[in-house]
Amino acid sequence: MANCEEIRPLLGAYADGELDPIESDAVVAHLEQCGRCRQVVRDQQQAQHVFDSYQPPPVAAAEWTRIGRRLRAELEGKGEPLVLKTRSHSEALEPTPVAMPALAPDEVRSAKAAPADRSEFRRDPELKRPTSRPWSASPPPAAAPLSILRTRAPRHHARRAWVAHALGAAAAAFVIFLALAPAWFVPGNEEAIGPITLARPQDVVIMDVQTTDPDYNVVLYAGDAADVAAIWVVPIRQDQG
Amino acid sequence: MVGGQRQSGDADRAQEREAQREADLVERLRGGDARALDELFRRHREAAYGIALRLVGRRDDALDVVQESFIHVMRGVHAFRGQSSFRTWLYRIVTHAALDYRRWRALRTADSLNGESAPDPGPDPNQRSPQDEASDRDLQAAIEKALANISEKNRAALVLFAIEGLSYKEIADVLGISVGTVMSRIFNARQRLKELLASEIG
Numbered sequence: 001m002a003n004c005e006e007i008r009p010l011l012g013a014y015a016d017g018e019l020d021p022i023e024s025d026a027v028v029a030h031l032e033q034c035g036r037c038r039q040v041v042r043d044q045q046q047a048q049h050v051f052d053s054y055q056p057p058p059v060a061a062a063e064w065t066r067i068g069r070r071l072r073a074e075l076e077g078k079g080e081p082l083v084l085k086t087r088s089h090s091e092a093l094e095p096t097p098v099a100m101p102a103l104a105p106d107e108v109r110s111a112k113a114a115p116a117d118r119s120e121f122r123r124d125p126e127l128k129r130p131t132s133r134p135w136s137a138s139p140p141p142a143a144a145p146l147s148i149l150r151t152r153a154p155r156h157h158a159r160r161a162w163v164a165h166a167l168g169a170a171a172a173a174f175v176i177f178l179a180l181a182p183a184w185f186v187p188g189n190e191e192a193i194g195p196i197t198l199a200r201p202q203d204v205v206i207m208d209v210q211t212t213d214p215d216y217n218v219v220l221y222a223g224d225a226a227d228v229a230a231i232w233v234v235p236i237r238q239d240q241g
Numbered sequence: 242m243v244g245g246q247r248q249s250g251d252a253d254r255a256q257e258r259e260a261q262r263e264a265d266l267v268e269r270l271r272g273g274d275a276r277a278l279d280e281l282f283r284r285h286r287e288a289a290y291g292i293a294l295r296l297v298g299r300r301d302d303a304l305d306v307v308q309e310s311f312i313h314v315m316r317g318v319h320a321f322r323g324q325s326s327f328r329t330w331l332y333r334i335v336t337h338a339a340l341d342y343r344r345w346r347a348l349r350t351a352d353s354l355n356g357e358s359a360p361d362p363g364p365d366p367n368q369r370s371p372q373d374e375a376s377d378r379d380l381q382a383a384i385e386k387a388l389a390n391i392s393e394k395n396r397a398a399l400v401l402f403a404i405e406g407l408s409y410k411e412i413a414d415v416l417g418i419s420v421g422t423v424m425s426r427i428f429n430a431r432q433r434l435k436e437l438l439a440s441e442i443g
Contacts, residue, residue, distance in 0.1 A: 012424060012428030043435045068282055074315055075275055
């Protein structure tokens with residue numbers, strides 16, 4: 001008879017009826033002898049039952065209508081620019097060890113709500129192709145309409161900030177290179193898509209990039225993948241005090 | 242016995258018709274048909290919302306995620322070749338969009354706490370409707386809180402299994418992981434849920 005350590009990883013799938021007949025028979029034979037594993041199966045079933053009993057707050061018909069209208073506008077090419085958030089694809093579903101930043105969804109929303117003010121994001125005629133100057137280590141333009149772009153390093157750390165900008169930009173270039181592949185890449189899946197492949201001119205894609213300095217690891221990118229307008233490495237956290 | 246076979250055959254045929262209908266809708270969406278978009282949205286919005294809500298924890302955020310996911314669908318539909326079912330593809334988009342969204346939200350919370358470790362963002366009690374408040378409110382709140390404290394990878398697997406009844410194989414396709422990993426993530430998610438809700442469910 002198999003021991004508990006061998007059987008334990010199968011118990012959840014056994015409770016769900018997801019085991020093949022051979023595995024299932026082995027579990028049944030073990031459970032007849034083992035009270036502790038029988039309890040684990042009961043725990044799994046009970047937890048599933050509780051999870052299933054959760055009732056999500058309902059959505060009013062008017063809200064579905066509002067979203068449906070927004071989707072139609074997008075289909076007709078009249079949609080507002082999007083602010084897309086992403087991670088590099090290698091990190092998909094993985095947590096990042098670095099504390100990440102200060103991107104307030106309210107501000108993201110305000111960016112969505114004010115597309116008319118975003119002329120700074122329009123394509124710079126001097127930047128023809130991404131290969132000519134795919135990114136810039138410069139701080140964002142002072143007139144940038146997004147308040148998230150106004151985050152700055154403290155003045156007394158200006159020199160350190162520029163070093164970090166340079167390092168961040170180098171890391172950014174690498175990640176942008178990776179990001180031109182779908183961010184939600186699944187090996188062998190040709191249907192993978194991601195924010196970079198979906199971005200259109202006027203959209204803003206916010207990517208997190210881990211640099212050697214955890215204070216500088218957000219990149220903002222405006223434009224589409226074929227014609228990068230600008231990328232900024234933005235300091236993400238003010239120094240304490 | 243014969244009756245059972247006939248029923249099973251009918252169910253298969255109904256399933257095939259349904260798959261064909263969905264494939265037609267996707268094809269029409271690819272051609273820019275607004276009615277096909279409406280139909281796909283109507284069919285899948287509740288499921289997308291259910292997944293997003295359990296991953297981001299807030300109702301309004303979940304609706305944002307649903308909207309963003311369907312925009313991704315429209316923009317990416319040219320890349321969809323029917324290798325997986327439309328719903329598997331959609332759920333993959335919703336899951337990733339929700340986890341991205343949740344992460345930004347959590348980071349914002351971390352920043353507002355000046356870098357202290359941030360708790361998972363729990364659902365906003367103000368967003369709950371009166372109907373929900375009436376129905377065993379304490380357990381519902383406890384479940385919401387517990388869900389927020391299960392790791393996002395484990396939670397994503399459990400949510401996909403529980404909400405839409407995806408098989409382990411389908412969940413593996415959605416998340417891009419092996420069936421064995423799906424097995425352990427769902428197992429771990431439920432063990433954790435049981436621990437967190439020990440006082441409520443005994």
